[in-house]
Amino acid sequence: MTGSGFSTRESDQITLAVPHGTASRRTLWGRDELLDKLLAVVRDEGYEEDNGRIHVVQGLGGVGKTSVAVSVAHRLQRETDQVWWIGAQDASRFNGGLTALARQLGVPDKEIAAGRLADQLWRRLSALDGPWLLVVDNADDARLLDGPGRLALGTGLVRPHRSPRGLVLVTSRDGQTQTWGAHAVLHRLTPLGDGHGADVLLGLAGPTAGSREEAAELARRLGGLPLALNTVGRYLAAVGQRPARFRDAGETATFAEFRASLADGGAFPHAGTAAALAGIWRMSLDLLTERGHRCVRPLLEVLANFADAPVPLILADPAVLGEDEAFAGVSGAEIWDALQVLAGLGLMDLAAASGVDTVTLHPLVRNAHGSPGKYALNVRLLNRAARSEEAGIPEDVERWPLWSALTPHAVHALAFEDGSDDERLFLDAWAAANRVARSLTAQGHLSQARKLLEELVLRLGVVVGEDHPLALASRHNLANVLHDQGHHDQARTIYEDILTTQHSTLGEHHPNILTARHELARVLHDQGHHDQARAIYEDILTTQRSTLGEHHPDTLTTRHELAVLLHNQGHHDQARAIYEDILTTQHSTLGEHHPDTLTTRHNLTRLLYHQGHHDLAAAETAAVLSARRRVLGPEHRNTLVTQALLDIINAARAEP
Incomplete structure (x- = not known):
C-alpha cells in the first residue's frame, strides 16, 4: 500500500478522463455567467485575485453542479490536454485518483509510499506551464479532502496552488465557508428560473408537449431543479413518441397534464423521477x-x-x-x-x-x-409563536412583517387540521389564525381577513358551537371587517346578536360587552343614527372613566369616536377640544407617529378644513400623509384616505 492508502498497482486502473454522455451534449441553460468566470481563470482574463484558489461549485443535489464541471472541462479540452477528473464519492475513488494523477505528473512511487503525495502533487501542479484543470467531483463529504492536513487551512489533499493558469474546480453540496477556508471561492448554484426551466423542458419534450407558458408553469412547480426538469422532460418525450393507444392509464404526455398530476402535493407520476x-x-x-x-x-x-x-x-x-x-x-x-x-x-x-x-x-x-398526518407539532409551534413576546400584538405596526410571514402558515395549519377530531388541537390552530386575522385587518388586507374569519366562524360553530366565547370572538372580528368594507347591515346584525348572547352571562359592564357596544355605535353612526350612537358612546364613557380612568387607551378610543360623531354633527368646537386633548395624551404615551396618533391627527386636520383653516389643514395633512406612507405604506387604506383628504383641501385652496 502507498502512503495515500491506495496501492500503486490499483491506481493504474483509475481513469482521470472527463465523463461523457448527455450532460456534455446538452445546452446548459442559465449557467453562462458562471461558465465564463471559471473559464476566465484558466484563460487569464482578468481574475487574478482568484488565481490559485479552490473554486467550489456548491448547491442542492440535482441542481447541476457536475453538469457545470463537465461543460467547463469539455470546453477546455479544446485548448489543452491538461484536464483531469477525480471522483470524490468515497475515499477509495478519491485517493486512487490523486495517486494516479501524481504518478502521471511524475511523482516517484517512493515519494507516494513515504506519504508525501500531496506535497509533491501540488508542487508539480503549481509548476505547470499553460492552462490546466483539475475537477474534484461530488466532494459532499469534504473531510475526505483533509488527508493528514486540513482542507480549511490550505494543507489538505486539495489545496491552493501558484500556477497562474490552473483551475481547481470542486463540486459539493457543502456550502459552509468554514469547510473550505479563506482560500476557496464558493459559487452557489441555484435552481433555474421559469424561463430557462421552460427551455430545458421544451428542448427535451418538444413543442407537442405544450406551450412555452405551460412549460414555464411546470418548471416553477418543479422548483427549477435541473435533475427534475431533465427527468420529466425525457419522460414526456418518451410518452409523447408513443401513439395514444399504447399509453398506459395515468401516463401524462403534456406539461399541463404532468403539472396537474402534481397538484396538491401529489406524487410524481413517473416512478423514476420520484x-x-x-x-x-x-x-x-x-x-x-x-x-x-x-x-x-x-x-x-x-x-x-x-x-x-x-x-x-x-x-x-x-x-x-x-x-x-x-x-x-x-x-x-x-x-x-x-x-x-x-x-x-x-x-x-x-x-x-x-x-x-x-x-x-x-x-x-x-x-x-x-x-401531513403529523401536523400536531406544527400547530403547537405556530400557536406558541403567535402568543410570543416577539410577535407582540397583531395591531403593532412594527410587528407586521412577522405577522405577514406567519399568515400562510396559519392558513395552512387550518387546512391540516380539517377533519381532525382533536378539539384542543383545533383551538390551538384557531388561536393563531384569529390573531393573524387581526393583523390582516390592521394592515388593511380586508378581503384576506374576511375569508379567514368566515372559515374560522364556520368551523368553530361545528366544533364548539356558535355561542362559545371563542366563536363570539371570531364573529366580532368578522363584524369589524364587514363594517370596514361597508357592509353595515351585516356587521350590525352580528354585533346585536353577540350582545344578546353575552348580556345574560357577562353583564352590561363587562369589557367584552363594552367593546361590542362601542363597535355597534360605530355602525349606527355610519348608518346615520347619530343620536343612538352618541347615547351609547356617552354611556360607555361613564363606565370607562369610573373603572379605567380618563387616559386609558379604551377610554381614549371611545372619546375619539364621540369626537368624530360630534364633528359630523357640526359641533366643531367640541370635537376639536376632544381631539386636541387626546393628542396630548397620545403624543406622550404612544409617540407622534403611532397609527392611533396619526388617526387622531388626520381627523383633526379634517376638522380644521371644515372650520375654514385651509392652509393650516393642508400643511398638517401633508405631514400626516408623509408619516402614514412611512409607517403604514403607500397602499394602506388609511394612507389613501389621507391622500384623498389632501387632494380635497388643495382643490379648495386653488378655488378663486
Missing part, C-alpha cells in the same frame, strides 16, 4: 447524520409540514420542539447547527426579509419530506 429525487435527499441526510447532526431528519420534516412559503425561524422554537420525542435531548444549539448544515447542503435557504429571519425549502424537498 426515486431519483428521494435518493438525492436520502444521501444528503445520511451524510449529515453520519456527521453527528441527529435532528436533521425530524427538523426537515417539521419545516416541510409548514406552508409552501418562507418559514419564520420563530417557528423552530427549541423549547416547543424539545417537547416532542423526536427532539428529546436536542439543544437549541443543535437545532441551529442543523439549520446551518441543511442550508449548507442546499436543502434550504436561510435569509432575512423585512427584518424577519426565515428558512425556505426547495419545493421538491418540501414535497419529499412533508408528513
